[in-house]
Each structure stands twice: as structure tokens, then as C-alpha cells.
Amino acid sequence: MPVGLSEITTLVPVKGIRWGVASAGIKAADRNDLALMEIELGSSLAAVYTRNAFCAAPVVLARQHGAAAATRFLLINSGNANAGTGEVGLKASFDSCAAVAELTDCQPEAVLPFSTGVIGELLPVDRIRVSLPEAYANLDEQGWEAAARAIMTTDLVAKGVSKQLHINGETVTITGIAKGSGMIKPDMATMLAFLATDAKIDQGLLQQMFEDAVNHSFNSITVDGDTSTNDACVLVATGQVDAALESESDPGFAEFSAALIEVCQILAQAIVRDGEGATKFITIDVKGGRDVAECRQVAYTVAHSPLVKTAFFASDPNWGRILAAVGRAGLEELAVEKITIHIGDVCIVRGGGRDAAYTETAGQTVMDQEEITITIDLGRGDAEAQIWTTDLSYDYVKINAEYRT
């Protein structure tokens, strides 16, 4: 059961973007597994891809195509990740782009491919080619929700959000969809997110803003510490509304940046809330660090500790496990007596050990909640970082032990 996550409500269309979907029979016979995004001419596009050295064929190709030509289409399939497939996989991915190009009269390089699903199996290009005309025929500005459903794999809930703001008196829309329910599942890869805005944003600035937003959202979540071979996020700015951003000093820049981060965070958190076997949604807030890097290091050490995660699953206020995880995070010259740790508003660690005023009853009250914040103040600087994660449950083991069998 996803933690505090409900079905998509209304997604606001973005002028200049149309989505079409179809079933190519890759995921299951009766479910849409193909999504085609058409992008208006003159748009700019920013993208962030997985850093996994074993990145999948579509990631290799999407990077190449994005650099070679203006993008007109995104082609996404679920059910097959086309990862670990070598040269043959690259050709399959290119052929699927070529099929879009032929149908729509553009270059193959104007198409970026994305795949999510089982690893190590060849992408069935023929079935994609046969189903593409259907997706093309139903291209629609209202197609966001259908696309959100078509890209799902083991997700229990479709994920999407819209936000509007005003720049120069114009209403600007940001809409995004995402899929993923483990930070990685290499054989049911991956995390994908597709966002668009109708503002007009210079490509360099768009990439910079998007990277910043991704760092504060998709790159600040973890279910199991793994990074998939297929992770990708894309943001398109169609420029169909008379609101332009060219530099950081433009009016509206700060507001747009904040809105973009908010949209990315809602989508990223939705992935965690739908995390495999998740029963808790945990925010880890590390403050008082010398720099952001060490705050993230502590936050991830706590978030990845199986002992901390199983304690949260058990709603056990096991402060010793949190303390020990902070202590082994590898920070130089860490003065443990300056560290304070809270769960919710209850102080658990102060002065190098358990807070004198701590009671199990107070700790238990916090741990019984479904959404819990751990706040760690390192007491040695002004930097901070926030990440989001889940607990580790029987169901996580079950889902991941039994997935292929």
C-alpha cells in the first residue's frame, strides 16, 4: 500500500505537448505500454540520465540523439528495459526511433527513446512499429494521465502533478508524470519522469534549473540505495506562452525554479511513497554540516542502514541504530557530543548519548505514525540536506525475492 499517495487528480495540459498511447503487447496483452510525446517545434529540452556505467541502450541513444538534433518526439515503452542487451539492443532502440521518424517524417535523431521493464531481453521492435500509428493517431494535449498509466511497471499508483504560476502576468503551467517504485529494480527498471512547461526558457538555463531541481528531488530519494541502468528525467519548455526566462536575473526566475523543484519533489516523493513494500515515508533532514556533501553522506548512511529501516518497519524507536549509523558515516573530526537527533519533535540523542529527557513512550508515539522525520543536527556548520526514504519490510524482501519466479 503506497504511503499517503492518492490517484492522480487533474493534470493540466501544456500547450505544445501532445501524448499518444497504445498497447504493443510488451507488458501485458491488454495494457497500454507505449507512450509517444510530440514536442512542438522551437521547444527547448533538458535531460538528466543515470550515472550507472552499465547504462541501457535507450539511455546511450537518448544522450546521442539529444546532442545531435532538436527533439520532436519521446518514445517510451514499459515492459522491457532493453538493458544488458549490447549492440543488438542499441540497434533495436535505434530502429524504434527510426519507426517514429518514418511515421512522422522527421529524422531518427529527433526521437529520444526510453525503456523500462525486464532487463536482458531484446526490445520487440516489430510490435512497437505495428502499434505506433495508433499512438500517433490519438496524440492529444489531454493525454498526460494516459501516458502516466502507460509507463507504469510495478507501480501501484500512477504518478503525475501540475502546478501553475504567473510570470509577466501570464499563466505558466508545469506538468509532469513519473514512474518507479524502487530506486532501482534492474530487472524491472526504472525511474522515469517527463515534465513540460509552456514557458519559453533558454536551453542552457533550462538544463541548469532542471539539474538543480533533480538534485533536490529525484537525486534525493532512495528506497534501496540502488541506481538503475535506465533512470532518466526530461523537461521540455515549449515557449507557447509569452513568458520567457533567459537568465537567473529575470523576473520570474526564482518563482519558476521553486515551482519546478516543488513539482519534481512531489513526483520523487510519490516514487518513495509507492516504494516496494513501503509502510512508512521517512524524511531525513541533516543540518549543521560543513557542506551539503557531508549532510547527504550522513542522510544516506542512515537511509540505507537495514537496521534503521527494519526498526522503522517495526515502529521501534530504536535510537541506538540511528546513532550508530550517524557514527559510521565516515565524517572526519565528528564531535559526537555536539550532535542532536530528533524523531518528529522528540529529542533522542544529545551530548553523545541518549537524551536525558527521552522516554520510550514519547519515541513510540512518533514511531507509530506513517510519516516520520528524522532531524540530525551535526552542530559544526550551516549546510543542510534533505532526503526521503522508506522502511524495509517483509514485503520488500518478498517482492524482490520472488519477482522473477
Place this chain on the structure above:
Amino acid sequence: MPVGLSEITTLVPVKGIRWGVASAGIKAADRNDLALMEIELGSSLAAVYTRNAFCAAPVVLARQHGAAAATRFLLINSGNANAGTGEVGLKASFDSCAAVAELTDCQPEAVLPFSTGVIGELLPVDRIRVSLPEAYANLDEQGWEAAARAIMTTDLVAKGVSKQLHINGETVTITGIAKGSGMIKPDMATMLAFLATDAKIDQGLLQQMFEDAVNHSFNSITVDGDTSTNDACVLVATGQVDAALESESDPGFAEFSAALIEVCQILAQAIVRDGEGATKFITIDVKGGRDVAECRQVAYTVAHSPLVKTAFFASDPNWGRILAAVGRAGLEELAVEKITIHIGDVCIVRGGGRDAAYTETAGQTVMDQEEITITIDLGRGDAEAQIWTTDLSYDYVKINAEYRT
């Protein structure tokens, strides 16, 4: 059920070392939880302690005492880790050393304290003081096995081993015991190991040899990636046998080093085999790296991946998860096409993807075994590293979610 681990057979006494045990009622009313090691005058001692910044009171004190005086006694209790207990905990630990000193007429600084058990509760010094005379009275060269049992916490099997070799025509013995059944459990901390030899070894050389052996054994295992607040290993050389080592060029140095590493590895592997919920014993062998550090980085990334661990629990030859873990280990300039990965003697990854000759049947045959080696050749150097780990099972979650409830 421990994986391939049987009860201790015969432990060979080490001249100059005597062990006594007693029940102080810390762990359970009817079980020995106190072990006292008496060390003959003129021995040298090497020690390696946890790097966790939140190290427990006994670790702080053992470090201080070891530096201040020649060690005559090790005092170990199970059932209480005396961790996260602040100044009061330090005093409790010192008082327990003072109790030994008073009983045996030595300085408190000649006693090193070690504690393992529940975190955050005060050490019951009075009960230790009352039980010490019993432990002192039954000091015995044959006491190794009783000590191995007294230091157990959630261990299912007592762990100990002896090895003999010849230096200068003399028979030299190395005997060691260990406890631990998770790399850490901060509320049932920890990994402890106590070894002794009757060879005569210069203190500086002993520390150097022991650190090397610990790196190749206790620091090369992981159950859940956590490092406890109480981890400690000690090696005593009593010099009671006419076989001396003063430098690396001494005859016998190489052989003794190898034997010490072997003893440490057997004990370290026993901890993994008895790992919480373990159903598999996994060796991860990384070769062809530029240096040992990057080999260990890859090995630990694979060993800590919950996805890899759950796949092993399911006996699922899920090569994609191993490949993805290698890919995200963070190595610069990693050329994936040069990497080969085997499970057992079956090649699973070659040339950037699944090996062309790989079959699920061959993979399944390896995965059905209880002891499995993953060999990863990075193809870019001559360095190698080996670590040992377990799978991630329902029982791991059960043990760690339910421990305190």
C-alpha cells in the same frame, strides 16, 4: 540456521593465557556472561577497534588503558554493550576494571574492558563485582571454549579455531574465539574477537601483522553494511614458546602471517555464516582493479545491494542486479565492455551485457548452492580484493524488526 558452520571442536590452549567465566545475571540468569582473560607478564598485545564515531564506553577505555600500561587482563561481558551511556557509562566501565584490579592486585589500567549486548543501558557494575571472584577462581588454560560461549549474544553457534605451525623447530599455536552474528546490531552489539599465540612477537610488529590480518578478515565481511559502536579485536603474544619474530625478514614471519590471516578469516567467516537470517554464504572476489580500494568499493557495493541480496535469498540467477550494482559502484572511467562477471564457474556478463553462452539452467545450478562465489574481473589492473557476505532473507527482517518487541 548457520551456513556450513559446525560447533567448535578442540581449541588448543596457549601457554600464558588463562580464561575464567561466570554468570553475573546480565544476559540471563543461568548463562555465563562474564569472561576474564589473564595474560602472562611480558606478553605483547595488538588491538583494532571500531571506527564508529559513537564508540561505546568500553572501547574508549580499552584504547586508553592499552596505551597507559601493560595489559594483564581482558574483562568481557555480554548482555549489555554500555554504549550511548555517556560519562556514567565511562565510569561504570572503569569501575569494572578497578574491580578486577582490586581482586588481582594490578592497576585498573592493566585491564581492558569489552562489552556486547543491549545499547543504552547502564552496565550493572555491582553484579560484575560480585561474580568476578568466581571467574578468577576458575581461570584455566583450557577455558577458551567456555569463554567463546560466555561472550555470545544472538549467535547461534560458538565460534573458535586453533592453528599450529612450526617456527625454528618449535610448535607455535594460534587460538582465537569470536562472537557476532550481524556486522553490527547496535542494540545487541557487536563483533568481538580475542586471539592469542605463544610465539614471542615484538609489539610493533604484532600490531602491524594483526592490522593486516584484520583487514583481510574482520574488515572484509559484511552482513548489513553497518559498523557497530563496540567492535574490537585483540591479539596477545605471550612469548612462552621459544619462537621469536622481530621483523618481517625473520624466518617464520611469512608463515606466521599466513596462519594468522587464516585464523582471522575462519573466525570472520564464521560470523557471516551465523549472520542474521543467513541462508547463503557468498564470497565476492573482485579482480583486475587499479588498486585494492576500488576492488573493495565494487565488492561492497554488490554485497550491500538489497536487490542482489534478495535475489540470492531466492536462489535467482539475476545477473542484471549484479551488473547494475557494479555499474553504480562509482568507479571513474569504467569500461563496461572489459568487465566479466562469473557466479561459480558460470560466466554471466561479458562485453557489456549478458554473456552470449549464458543459460538460465547453468545459472540456476550455481544459485541453488548454499555457498556461492561471485567473481568480478574489472579488466583494468592487477589489484584484487575478497569479501564475504550473506543473503537478505525474511528472517533478517524478522530478527531486526522484532528484536526489541
